[in-house]
Amino acid sequence: MERQIINKKKRVFSLEPNKNPSAVFTRKYTSHLVPALKKLNMNKNSSKQTVKHEVDMALALSAQEFPWSRFLLQKLSSSSNPTTTTSSSSDGIRILERPDKEGGNEEGGIEERLRELKKLLPGGEEMNVEEMLSEIGNYIKCLELQTIALKSIVQDST
Amino acid sequence: MNGAIGGDLLLNCTDMSVLERQRAHLKYFNPSFDSPLAGFFADSSMINGGEMDGFLATAGLNLPMIYGETTVEVDPRMSIPLETTLGTGNFKKRKFDTVTKDCNEKKKMMNREEVTEGEEEEKSKITELNNGSPKSIKKMKIKAKKEENNCSNDSSKVTKELEKTDYIHVRARRGQATDSHSIAERVRREKISERMKFLQDLVPGCDKITGKAGMLDEIINYVQSLQRQIEFLSMKLAVVNPRPDFDMDDIFAKEVVSTPMTVVPSPEMVHSGYSHEMVNSGYSNEMVNSGYVHFNPMQQVETSSDPLSCFNVRHIYSFIMFHHLI
Numbered sequence: 001m002e003r004q005i006i007n008k009k010k011r012v013f014s015l016e017p018n019k020n021p022s023a024v025f026t027r028k029y030t031s032h033l034v035p036a037l038k039k040l041n042m043n044k045n046s047s048k049q050t051v052k053h054e055v056d057m058a059l060a061l062s063a064q065e066f067p068w069s070r071f072l073l074q075k076l077s078s079s080s081n082p083t084t085t086t087s088s089s090s091d092g093i094r095i096l097e098r099p100d101k102e103g104g105n106e107e108g109g110i111e112e113r114l115r116e117l118k119k120l121l122p123g124g125e126e127m128n129v130e131e132m133l134s135e136i137g138n139y140i141k142c143l144e145l146q147t148i149a150l151k152s153i154v155q156d157s158t
Numbered sequence: 159m160n161g162a163i164g165g166d167l168l169l170n171c172t173d174m175s176v177l178e179r180q181r182a183h184l185k186y187f188n189p190s191f192d193s194p195l196a197g198f199f200a201d202s203s204m205i206n207g208g209e210m211d212g213f214l215a216t217a218g219l220n221l222p223m224i225y226g227e228t229t230v231e232v233d234p235r236m237s238i239p240l241e242t243t244l245g246t247g248n249f250k251k252r253k254f255d256t257v258t259k260d261c262n263e264k265k266k267m268m269n270r271e272e273v274t275e276g277e278e279e280e281k282s283k284i285t286e287l288n289n290g291s292p293k294s295i296k297k298m299k300i301k302a303k304k305e306e307n308n309c310s311n312d313s314s315k316v317t318k319e320l321e322k323t324d325y326i327h328v329r330a331r332r333g334q335a336t337d338s339h340s341i342a343e344r345v346r347r348e349k350i351s352e353r354m355k356f357l358q359d360l361v362p363g364c365d366k367i368t369g370k371a372g373m374l375d376e377i378i379n380y381v382q383s384l385q386r387q388i389e390f391l392s393m394k395l396a397v398v399n400p401r402p403d404f405d406m407d408d409i410f411a412k413e414v415v416s417t418p419m420t421v422v423p424s425p426e427m428v429h430s431g432y433s434h435e436m437v438n439s440g441y442s443n444e445m446v447n448s449g450y451v452h453f454n455p456m457q458q459v460e461t462s463s464d465p466l467s468c469f470n471v472r473h474i475y476s477f478i479m480f481h482h483l484i
Contacts, residue, residue, distance in 0.1 A: 037395065051396040055388065113374035120381045130346070133353035136377065137360055143384040150391040157398045 022145055028062035029149050037153075055150070063142045068135050071123025 036054040053076065060072040117132065118124035121139055124132050326345075351370075358364045358373055361380045367373050 048393050048396045052389065052392045055392040055395070109371045110374060113371060113378060116378050117374060117381070120378065120385070130349050130353060133350065133357065136381070137353070137357055140357075140360055140377075140381060140384065143381070143388065147384060147387050147391065150388060150395065154391055154394050154398060157395075 022141070025062050025142060026145050026149055029058050029146060030153070032058035032061050033149070034153070055146075059142060059146055063138070066135060066138050066142075067127070067131075068122045068124070068139050069142075071126075075122060 033054060036058065037051070040050060040054060056072060057076055060069045060076060063069040114129060114132075117136060118127070121127075121132060121136055124135065127135065354370060354373060357377055358367075361373075361377050364373055364376050367376055
C-alpha cells in the first residue's frame with residue numbers, strides 16, 4: 001500500500017477529475033484562492049477584511065451549483081467591504097444564552113432555531129424551510145472542505 | 159367425472175371467494191381452460207341459465223355471505239362492470255385479482271353511513287366508466303375513491319396508501335383528517351423530517367440527539383463553529399503570507415509522499431453505506447463519504463479551544479489524496 005502511494009505521487013489527481021465532487025470543489029477552491037492571495041501579497045495590503053473577502057469569494061466561485069453561492073456572490077460583489085457571513089462573536093454569545101430561553105414552547109423553539117439557521121446560510125432568509133434545509137447540507141459540506149483547504153494552505157506557508 | 163362432482167361441490171360452497179367460485183364455474187363448464195377469464199364472459203350466460211344481468215356469474219352467488227360484515231351488495235357489482243369493458247384480449251389474471259382485492263378494500267371503507275352518498279357518486283362514475291377506455295378506468299376508479307375520501311371528512315379506518323401518476327391518494331390513517339390541506343401539510347412535514355435525517359448524518363455527533371429542537375441546535379452550533387474556524391484561518395492567512403513560490407502541485411505531492419504511513423484506511427473510510435438523497439445538488443454519495451471521513455479527526459479539534467495546534471493537516475490531506483487515488 002505504501003509503495004502504491006509513493007509510486008503514485010507523480011499523478012496525484014485522479015484520472016477522472018470530475019468523479020469525486022469533494023475533490024473537484026477543493027481543487028476549484030484552491031485554484032481560486034491561491035492566485036488571489038498571491039496577488040494580495042504582492043499588493044502588500046492584505047488586511048483581514050480583504051483576505052476574508054477573497055476567501056469567501058473563492059468559496060462562492062467554487063460552488064456555483066448552489067443557490068447560496070449565488071447569494072454569497074451577490075453580497076460580496078455589492079460591497080467591497082462586506083459584512084462577513086459570520087457574525088461570530090455575537091452569535092456565539094447568543095447561542096450560549098439560548099438554553100434558558102428554550103425551556104418553554106418546543107414548537108416555538110423550533111421556529112426560532114430555523115430562523116437562526118436561515119440567518120447563517122447566505123440567502124437563507126429568502127428560501128422556504130425545506131429548500132433551506134437541503135441547502136444547509138450543501139453549505140456545511142462546502143464549509144468543511146473550505147476549512148481543510150485553508151488549513152493546508154496555512155500549514156504549508158508556516 | 160370427478161371434475162363434475164368437484165365442480166358441483168364448489169358451486170355449492172359458500173365460503174369461497176368470488177374469484178374461486180368463478181373459476182370453478184369455468185372449470186365446470188370448460189375443463190380445458192387455462193386463462194381464467196378468456197372464456198368467462200362467454201360462459202356466464204350459461205351459468206345463469208341465460209339470465210345475463212351484466213354482472214357475470216356473481217348474481218347467482220351468495221355475495222353478501224362473502225362480504226359478510228356489510229349489507230352492501232353493491233360492492234362487487236361496482237368493480238365487475240369495469241371488467242366487462244376491459245376487453246377479453248387484455249385480460250390477465252392479475253387484474254381480476256386486484257379488482258377483488260379492491261373490492262375487499264372498498265368493503266372495509268364502506269362500513270359507514272356516509273358511504274351511501276359516496277356510493278351514489280361511485281355508481282354514476284362507474285356507469286360512465288363503462289363507456290370509457292380501459293386505461294381511463296383505473297383513473298376513474300381512483301377519482302371515485304378520492305371523492306369518497308373527500309365526502310367522508312372524518313377519520314377512516316386504516317388502509318394502505320394509494321399512489322397513482324396523476325393523483326396522490328392517501329388513505330387517511332387512524333385519527334387523521336383527510337382534507338387536502340392537512341394532507342399537503344403532512345407531506346411537507348415528511349419532507350422536512352427527511353432532510354433533518356440527512357442533516358443528522360452530516361453533522362458529526364448528531365446521532366445521539368433525538369428531537370428536532372436539539373438537532374437544530376447542534377446544526378446551528380456546527381455551522382457557526384465552521385464559520386468561526388474559517389474566519390480564524392483567514393485571519394491567520396492574512397498574517398502568514400503565502401510564499402512566492404507557492405505551488406499547488408507541490409502541496410499535493412508533498413503531502414502524499416511525506417506521510418505514507420498515515421494513509422491507512424480507517425474503518426470509516428471503507429464503508430460506503432450512505433445512500434442519502436442529496437436534494438437539489440449535483441453532489442453524489444461520494445461527497446458524503448469523503449466528507450464524513452475527513453471530519454472525524456476534526457471532531458476532536460472542535461472540542462479543543464485552539465483548532466490548529468493539535469491538528470495535523472497532512473493527516474487529513476493525505477486522506478483526501480488517498481480517496482482520490484482509490
